[in-house]
Amino acid sequence: MAKKKNTTEQDLIAFYMDYVLEHSEQPKSVYAFSKMNNFEESKFYEHFSTFETLEKGVFKAFLTNTLLVLEANEDYQKFDPRDKLLSFYFTFFENLTANRSYVVYALKQHKGSLKSLTVLTDLKAGFCNYIEHLDIETLDIKEDRLEKLQQRSLRETAWLQLLLTMKFWLDDTSASFMKTDIFIEKAVNTSFDLLDIKPLKSLIDFGKFIYKEKFSSH
Incomplete structure (x- = not known):
């Protein structure tokens, strides 16, 4: 043959x-x-050097397929960062659910926490790149080193949240993984509420006003 x-x-x-x-x-x-x-x-x-790199490629493919679906959706392009991330989560976990038997095998055969799994390294790189280009509003820090630290913290926090959601999904026994859907919505909304910098901006502006009024009068 x-x-x-x-x-x-x-x-x-x-x-x-x-x-x-x-x-x-x-x-x-x-x-x-x-x-x-x-x-x-x-x-x-031509594509992989070992079975281990292929395993990483599987999870990278889940991410790639998710992004292709989202980018083909005209409504998604109009969403704000919060709704874009929610759409990402729901689409990504649809991909995982469609391949649940493999994902459970791949993740549970390895000892240790999900955070330490090398099989997820390509997924992490791609996801962090996605987060970086979501244009999530952060504090405008006029110092490169602090700005890089802020962006790194945002990426790492987002990655940790994805891992926690994957762990929840792995353990979810509800019909159609409905509890995972609820978890996703609450987790993403909570994280964006915590990132809401408008109150902090107002506080900073108020502080600047008080400082100006207090010291310009002397």
């Missing part, structure tokens, strides 16, 4: 997910994996 010539990254991910769900373990080797799925071994290395 002739080998498949056009084996894509998506094909490899699908082959791998099917294999581990059927066997509850990684393939024994790239050679065995390629032979089983009838493609040239070299095709694997």
Whole structure:
């Protein structure tokens, strides 16, 4: 039988997910994996160096698919950052739910907290980049070092919130994961309420006014 010539990254991910769900373990080797799925071994290395990098690619693909769906939605383009992030969450977790058996396998086979899982490193990089380009309003700090620190804190906090939501979803036993939907809405709204800088801006402006009035009169 002739080998498949056009084996894509998506094909490899699908082959791998099917294999581990059927066997509850990684393939024994790239050679065995390629032979089983009838493609040239070299095709694997065009996209991934190891099965571990492929595993990272699975979670990156969940993110990529989510962003493609959102970017194709004209209404999404008009949303403010809060509604954009809510849309991201609901779409991302629809992707996870559609592949729940694999996600549970991939995350629960590793020991330790989700935060320490290397399989999520590509997902984190992509998600943090997404957060950075959401244009979430923060304090206007006229100092580069402090501004970078503020942006880093925002990205890390957003990433931690995503991990907490994934953990909640993994443990959710409600029908259609309705409790996760509620968790998402409350978590995202709460985080944006905490980020609301308008009261703080007003306080700073008031402080500037008091300072000006107090000291300009002397």
